[in-house]
Amino acid sequence: MPTGQTLLYFIYVLAAASVILAAESFYLSFAGRRARAGAINRRLERLGEESPAEQSLQGLLQERGLTASGDYLFGAVALNRLYTQSGITGNPLAFASMFLLAGLVLALLLLLLLGFSVVVATVAFLFVGFALPLLVLRRARNKRIQKFASQLPDALDMIVRSLRAGHPTTVAIGLVAREMPDPLGTEFGIVSDEITFGLSLEQAVRKLSERVGFEGLHLLSVALSIQAKTGGNLTEILSNLASVLRGRRTLRMKIKALSAEGRMSAWIISLFPVLMLGILAALAPSYYGDVWGSPLIFPVFLIFGLWALLGDFIMYRMVNFDF
Numbered sequence: 001m002p003t004g005q006t007l008l009y010f011i012y013v014l015a016a017a018s019v020i021l022a023a024e025s026f027y028l029s030f031a032g033r034r035a036r037a038g039a040i041n042r043r044l045e046r047l048g049e050e051s052p053a054e055q056s057l058q059g060l061l062q063e064r065g066l067t068a069s070g071d072y073l074f075g076a077v078a079l080n081r082l083y084t085q086s087g088i089t090g091n092p093l094a095f096a097s098m099f100l101l102a103g104l105v106l107a108l109l110l111l112l113l114l115g116f117s118v119v120v121a122t123v124a125f126l127f128v129g130f131a132l133p134l135l136v137l138r139r140a141r142n143k144r145i146q147k148f149a150s151q152l153p154d155a156l157d158m159i160v161r162s163l164r165a166g167h168p169t170t171v172a173i174g175l176v177a178r179e180m181p182d183p184l185g186t187e188f189g190i191v192s193d194e195i196t197f198g199l200s201l202e203q204a205v206r207k208l209s210e211r212v213g214f215e216g217l218h219l220l221s222v223a224l225s226i227q228a229k230t231g232g233n234l235t236e237i238l239s240n241l242a243s244v245l246r247g248r249r250t251l252r253m254k255i256k257a258l259s260a261e262g263r264m265s266a267w268i269i270s271l272f273p274v275l276m277l278g279i280l281a282a283l284a285p286s287y288y289g290d291v292w293g294s295p296l297i298f299p300v301f302l303i304f305g306l307w308a309l310l311g312d313f314i315m316y317r318m319v320n321f322d323f
Contacts, residue, residue, distance in 0.1 A: 041185030043177065043193075057193040060186065063089040070194070070207055085213040086140035087183055096133060103129030144183055145214050149249060151184040152216055156242035163235045170195050187212060202228055216245045259319045266315035273308070 046056040058068040065073050065083045072080040073092065083092045107125035110116040155176045162172035170192065177189035187208055194204040202225050209217035223237050280287050291297060 041177075041180070041182040041189065043186040043189035053193060054197060057190065057197070060190055064211070065092045066211075081210070081213070082134075082137050082141060084211055085144070086137045087144040088137070088140055099133040100129045103127070103132075141213060145212065148183050148187070148212055148214050149216060149245070151180060152214070153242040153246040153249070155180055155184055155188065156220075156238045156245070160235050160239045160242070163238075169201060169234070183212075200228075216241075216248075219244075255321050259321070262315070262319040266312065266319060269315070270308070270312050 043056070043060060046059060047053065049056075051059075061070050062068060064087075065080055067073055072084075074080055080092065083095070088095065103125040106128055107121040110124055111118065111121040158176050158179065159169075159172040162175050163169065167175070173188055173195070174192045177185055177192050179185070180188065190211075191204045191208050194207065195201060199207075202221070205217070205221045205224055209221050219241060220238075223241060224234075226232070227234050227237055
């Protein structure tokens with residue numbers, strides 16, 4: 001059999017395998033959502049499976065890319081932390097392998113079937129295999145942190161009310177774990193289980209801050225550490241922290257609303273040249289004539305592309321604010 005035909009069959013097999021894996025992942029995701037519909041958070045669902053509490057805790061940590069003791073699974077701590085904070089469940093290596101396989105299939109399709117150059121195929125492979133998973137993880141992490149930030153003040157208020165009613169701190173945290181939905185409910189449930197199995201409150205909250213990546217939890221960890229060493233009114237500390245977090249979120253939303261016009265202008269200005277180039281290429285391919293064959297076209301596009309990226313970065317810094 002000719003080599004080209006063998007490669008073509010190989011590409012077809014990889015494409016079919018990718019479609020099957022994608023369909024299976026969508027089905028499992030849909031089935032998982034229906035199965036979780038009756039539980040308020042993931043931890044309560046695992047406890048409802050009648051497995052031991054320690055085994056449920058280990059399962060919750062392992063499906064987040066951690067070891068059974070809550071440590072990072074592999075040596076690349078920054079990547080492991082990003083994966084854990086994104087809230088995506090499953091094996092991190094399987095997650096990375098899925099994107100690498102998709103990038104390889106796309107590169108082979110561009111190279112062998114569509115006739116693109118090796119450079120284009122390599123760029124597509126690097127983007128899909130390495131850059132795209134990082135973008136997906138960062139977006140998932142930011143969305144999860146925003147949701148966690150909106151839930152945390154209410155959770156702190158619930159803890160304060162429970163403490164004022166005479167309950168110990170561990171019972172108050174367990175109440176939050178039962179009453180709050182994900183992501184906060186499961187995370188505080190892990191804290192409750194870790195305290196039950198021997199960790200101190202300070203250590204459990206510090207691990208919680210590492211798993212979530214929200215700066216408000218760092219403030220909570222510091223407040224609990226100071227309170228444990230020097231004493232003080234814990235209910236007042238948590239109540240003030242809830243007020244501060246709620247006020248910061250309100251201010252952040254106001255600034256986001258005031259800067260919405262600038263952000264939209266930045267998107268329009270950035271995408272307009274690319275959109276016009278695509279329209280001209282589709283409607284009038286010969287509009288630029290023989291310009292595309294000029295040896296100056298690549299350096300000119302490179303210089304003006306970098307200049308446009310610099311302008312986009314400046315506009316991004318102008319309409320995004322740190323708190």
